[in-house]
Amino acid sequence: MSAAVAVRPRAAGVRLWVRAFPTLLRIGLAEALAYRAEMLVWMLTTTMPLVSMVLWQSAAQGTQLGPTKLGSAELTAYFLLTLVVRLSTSSWVLWLLTEDIRSGALAQRLLRPVHPLLGYVASQLASMPLRGALVLPLAIALLWNLSPHSLTHDPVQVALFVLSLPGAWLLSFLSMTFVGLLAFYIDSAAGLFYVWVGLYTIFSGYLIPLVLLPTWLGKLATWLPFQYMLEVPVRMLLGWPIAGGARDTVAGRLAALQSLGIQYLYVGVLLLAVMLLWRAGLRRYAAFGG
Amino acid sequence: MDKLEQVAASAIRVRGLCKSYRVFKRPGGLWPAVRSLWHREYEEMQAVRDLSFAIEPGERVGFLGPNGAGKTTTLKMLSGLLHPSGGEILVGGYTPQLRQTAFLQQITLVMGQKQQLLWDLPPADTFELNRAVYDVPRAQYQRTLAELTELLDLSQVMKTPTRQLSLGERMKCELAAALLHLPKVLFLDEPTIGLDVSMQVTLRQFIRDYNQRYGATVLLTSHYMEDVEALCPRVLVIAKGRLRFDGELKSLVHSLRPEKRVTLRLPGPAPAGVLEKIGTVVQSSGTQAVVQVPQAELRAAMSYLLDALPVIDLTVEDPPLEEVMRELFAETDGPAAKTEGAGSP
Amino acid sequence: MSSPMPTTLQEQVPTRLMWRYLRLLWLQVRMSLISQLQYRWNFLVLGLMQVFWLFVSAVPLWVAFSARAAAQGQSMANTELGGWGLYSSMLVLGVFSLLKAVLDGAINPSLAAVVEHIRKGTLDFVLLKPADAQFLVSTARFEPWHVLDGMASLLLIGYAAHKQGVLAVGAGPLLLAVTSCVVLFLCAILMLYSLWLLVVCAAFYVVRIDNLSYLFTAVLDFARWPRAVFKGALLVVFTYVIPLTVMTSYPVDALLQRLQLSQALWAVGGAGLLLTISRFTWRRAIRQYASASS
Numbered sequence: 001m002s003a004a005v006a007v008r009p010r011a012a013g014v015r016l017w018v019r020a021f022p023t024l025l026r027i028g029l030a031e032a033l034a035y036r037a038e039m040l041v042w043m044l045t046t047t048m049p050l051v052s053m054v055l056w057q058s059a060a061q062g063t064q065l066g067p068t069k070l071g072s073a074e075l076t077a078y079f080l081l082t083l084v085v086r087l088s089t090s091s092w093v094l095w096l097l098t099e100d101i102r103s104g105a106l107a108q109r110l111l112r113p114v115h116p117l118l119g120y121v122a123s124q125l126a127s128m129p130l131r132g133a134l135v136l137p138l139a140i141a142l143l144w145n146l147s148p149h150s151l152t153h154d155p156v157q158v159a160l161f162v163l164s165l166p167g168a169w170l171l172s173f174l175s176m177t178f179v180g181l182l183a184f185y186i187d188s189a190a191g192l193f194y195v196w197v198g199l200y201t202i203f204s205g206y207l208i209p210l211v212l213l214p215t216w217l218g219k220l221a222t223w224l225p226f227q228y229m230l231e232v233p234v235r236m237l238l239g240w241p242i243a244g245g246a247r248d249t250v251a252g253r254l255a256a257l258q259s260l261g262i263q264y265l266y267v268g269v270l271l272l273a274v275m276l277l278w279r280a281g282l283r284r285y286a287a288f289g290g
Numbered sequence: 291m292d293k294l295e296q297v298a299a300s301a302i303r304v305r306g307l308c309k310s311y312r313v314f315k316r317p318g319g320l321w322p323a324v325r326s327l328w329h330r331e332y333e334e335m336q337a338v339r340d341l342s343f344a345i346e347p348g349e350r351v352g353f354l355g356p357n358g359a360g361k362t363t364t365l366k367m368l369s370g371l372l373h374p375s376g377g378e379i380l381v382g383g384y385t386p387q388l389r390q391t392a393f394l395q396q397i398t399l400v401m402g403q404k405q406q407l408l409w410d411l412p413p414a415d416t417f418e419l420n421r422a423v424y425d426v427p428r429a430q431y432q433r434t435l436a437e438l439t440e441l442l443d444l445s446q447v448m449k450t451p452t453r454q455l456s457l458g459e460r461m462k463c464e465l466a467a468a469l470l471h472l473p474k475v476l477f478l479d480e481p482t483i484g485l486d487v488s489m490q491v492t493l494r495q496f497i498r499d500y501n502q503r504y505g506a507t508v509l510l511t512s513h514y515m516e517d518v519e520a521l522c523p524r525v526l527v528i529a530k531g532r533l534r535f536d537g538e539l540k541s542l543v544h545s546l547r548p549e550k551r552v553t554l555r556l557p558g559p560a561p562a563g564v565l566e567k568i569g570t571v572v573q574s575s576g577t578q579a580v581v582q583v584p585q586a587e588l589r590a591a592m593s594y595l596l597d598a599l600p601v602i603d604l605t606v607e608d609p610p611l612e613e614v615m616r617e618l619f620a621e622t623d624g625p626a627a628k629t630e631g632a633g634s635p
Numbered sequence: 636m637s638s639p640m641p642t643t644l645q646e647q648v649p650t651r652l653m654w655r656y657l658r659l660l661w662l663q664v665r666m667s668l669i670s671q672l673q674y675r676w677n678f679l680v681l682g683l684m685q686v687f688w689l690f691v692s693a694v695p696l697w698v699a700f701s702a703r704a705a706a707q708g709q710s711m712a713n714t715e716l717g718g719w720g721l722y723s724s725m726l727v728l729g730v731f732s733l734l735k736a737v738l739d740g741a742i743n744p745s746l747a748a749v750v751e752h753i754r755k756g757t758l759d760f761v762l763l764k765p766a767d768a769q770f771l772v773s774t775a776r777f778e779p780w781h782v783l784d785g786m787a788s789l790l791l792i793g794y795a796a797h798k799q800g801v802l803a804v805g806a807g808p809l810l811l812a813v814t815s816c817v818v819l820f821l822c823a824i825l826m827l828y829s830l831w832l833l834v835v836c837a838a839f840y841v842v843r844i845d846n847l848s849y850l851f852t853a854v855l856d857f858a859r860w861p862r863a864v865f866k867g868a869l870l871v872v873f874t875y876v877i878p879l880t881v882m883t884s885y886p887v888d889a890l891l892q893r894l895q896l897s898q899a900l901w902a903v904g905g906a907g908l909l910l911t912i913s914r915f916t917w918r919r920a921i922r923q924y925a926s927a928s929s
Contacts, residue, residue: 041846045853052695054857058716058864059699063706194684198691207695212702311926371759373926387925394765406760410670419666422659423764423771 020114021122028126036130043087043134052207053079066212068240077150078209080142081234087135089169093120094193097180117177117278124173152239160256161236167263171229174270181274184281205231228263302368302507307341307377309363310334337363339531341377350501352522353511356619360531361511365477368509369399381475395424398473402480405464407452413463414448417470424471431470438466441496458489465493469500478510482517494520515612529619546614550588554579554595555603564598582609659766660774667777682783689732689787692859696724717863722799724861726887729792730820731859734882736788737824740781742831746848748775750838769917801890808892815889822906823882829909830877836920858883878905
């Protein structure tokens with residue numbers, strides 16, 4: 001009956017996601033601003049690196065620890081940097097995801113044409129500017145206080161460090177998403193997550209610099225992915241040789257590059273695992289209802 | 291306590307009550323949200339202005355008013371939860387805001403949308419806890435509980451965890467929990483909200499029974515006109531924080547809309563012009579017609595109608611309360627508060 | 636208009652009042668227990684998690700001592716951090732863990748309950764009751780599975796005490812040591828409770844910060860190390876402002892029979908001071924709540 005009207009074809013699939021993403025980010029940013037007080041409190045609750053630092057400073061008093069001879073100054077630098085990296089790359093998507101699955105809000109997200117995981121990515125990324133604003137003064141104060149000798153002078157290693165930060169964030173985000181998706185299958189994935197965090201605290205360098213672990217634990221640590229979430233970026237910026245030896249050498253650069261590669265390899269593996277689990281879990285979710 | 295003290299004990303006196311508080315303005319949009327990080331704007335809100343009334347012991351009074359009128363705020367001030375910004379309150383001789391133990395033991399507040407029952411446990415446990423908190427002697431407690439269980443039909447639901455009860459069952463238990471200590475003053479804030487019709491009727495009946503049996507004073511706020519019509523001979527109308535009317539419900543209706551509503555059933559549509567002669571036509575379609583007739587002209591209108599039209603059936607009623615209320619609330623700074631009927635200021 | 640009615644019932648007599656509150660406490664604990672025990676699986680899993688965490692937290696201490704021992708070419712038993720050896724440090728960790736079990740089991744859950752009340756608007760019901768609101772709020776909820784990590788902490792304390800040689804002294808000195816340790820531990824609980832109450836009062840003003848309890852626990856984390864680890868300004872802060880060292884190191888000092896009188900006085904006096912300050916702040920917060928909310 002009506003004349004044909006030229007209509008712009010509606011975008012679908014990936015093109016829609018790309019178009020919708022900036023809006024998602026903007027909304028996420030407004031949300032982050034609304035929750036700025038919570039964010040500040042959350043940042044203040046990350047005291048573990050400082051708690052560890054105090055212990056290790058005391059343990060290294062008047063002596064140097066481990067095969068690489070770490071003194072109080074080195075350990076201070078290590079843990080302060082751990083704090084900065086942790087604040088910049090950690091994620092809380094687990095709580096969002098499990099809450100949405102439990103409350104049925106995930107069903108609503110599924111009705112939208114944008115992939116739900118993208119929504120979570122957007123909200124986490126959107127918190128970055130605010131986190132950056134809170135962390136930046138801290139980082140500058142640290143850099144001011146540490147002796148210039150503590151950090152690496154090799155620009156390549158600094159660049160590699162910067163590249164490793166998104167990798168660390170992705171590892172954190174994806175591992176949390178993976179555990180969160182397990183909530184499709186088991187009622188409380190919280191128990192599993194505790195075990196994961198327990199392993200993380202020991203093997204990522206959060207509580208103990210990995211080089212100081214007793215030999216059998218240290219060997220185990222090298223095989224696990226946790227170090228790539230925290231210790232590896234920190235060591236890059238500190239210029240600590242990854243495999244022993246002098247600092248700021250070409251060998252050191254190569255080792256750092258290799259670590260970066262392995263980090264992103266783990267990212268790929270986790271991404272695959274998440275996608276598979278998402279598909280499988282979604283089928284189960286649809287079968288049993290939200 | 292002697293009779294005179296008892297009489298004073300549940301009287302409520304309010305004079306010049308005011309309540310205002312500051313609210314942050316929360317602007318929308320991204321840039322204002324960022325700006326609010328360092329610059330906060332306040333607004334002064336007047337919830338209640340210069341309220342004055344007196345309620346005698348044993349009265350049942352309804353607070354009527356649109357949303358945000360200040361009814362709940364007033365109720366909270368009467369129970370001591372909020373401190374007034376100005377004016378005086380005396381409930382049973384006590385100043386509520388001081389929250390003296392003896393005062394708290396005499397009152398109860400039931401809020402329709404919130405509950406005090408423990409969620410994971412059966413209501414019976416909440417009853418037990420309240421008994422300990424209010425320090426009710428065991429014999430009296432058993433007696434009261436037995437009566438309440440019978441009146442509200444609680445024997446089945448009392449032992450079921452609260453989270454498994456329906457809204458109506460929860461509300462009944464909520465009322466029981468609130469009355470275990472036999473308070474002399476009941477503050478009921480929208481108690482029937484969300485309940486089905488039969489449950490509403492049950493609750494109204496129960497409140498009336500309680501009032502008659504124990505002589506307790508009842509203050510009720512509600513959106514449902516049926517609650518007020520069924521329970522409260524006297525109403526206080528509050529709009530925008532001010533008292534607009536204090537007196538009998540009937541007087542309110544008559545003073546606002548001194549008209550009657552006449553509903554006619556006719557064999558066919560009424561001829562044009564006939565209905566308009568006697569009053570305002572509300573509806574005229576098919577076999578039914580509704581006309582609003584001024585009270586004073588009712589007799590003349592009735593005889594005219596019966597003469598002029600082949601009336602099959604005719605009913606005369608007050609206009610629906612809802613309409614009257616809507617009209618009252620629609621006034622912005624309307625007529626000054628009218629005070630009539632029962633109660634002295 | 637008319638004079639206030641005479642106070643009714645049993646308000647006046649102090650002993651009667653105390654019995655009333657004890658009975659209320661018993662009822663609240665019982666209700667929490669029944670409530671939580673409905674989720675039996677939770678009980679076991681969460682309890683075991685806590686025990687797991689206890690061991691995880693002991694690892695850095697152990698590794699630190701062994702690294703220091705290796706660097707100094709000594710045995711672990713002879714290494715110390717400012718006068719604190721491995722086993723006395725473990726004692727501090729044990730006391731910390733026990734304190735945390737009390738915090739997580741008896742103190743923190745009520746905070747979550749209060750914040751929930753404020754959010755849902757049901758705090759009004761608490762304020763309407765003719766019993767002290769602070770008491771009702773502090774006893775609102777308990778999480779009984781922390782009994783498990785409480786027991787694990789006691790085991791750790793027992794083990795470390797044995798290794799440290801605490802138990803080798805005669806019966807008399809041992810009794811004195813244990814008693815003074817227990818007294819100081821009770822002071823620690825009171826201090827912890829007062830600090831917690833101050834945090835709850837903050838929740839009245841900034842209701843949406845319901846992860847304030849995490850902040851509290853995070854700062855408390857510093858108390859896991861013996862006080863020798865803190866130097867200078869940090870030591871002053873952690874002794875007199877947020878008395879973490881008082882809470883965990885002093886009881887151990889008492890157990891090792893090296894507690895000084897000034898320390899004991901500050902522990903007891905500090906607990907009393909904090910209790911008073913927190914009670915005062917609580918009353919202010921309630922008044923503020925009553926003036927400002929709608």
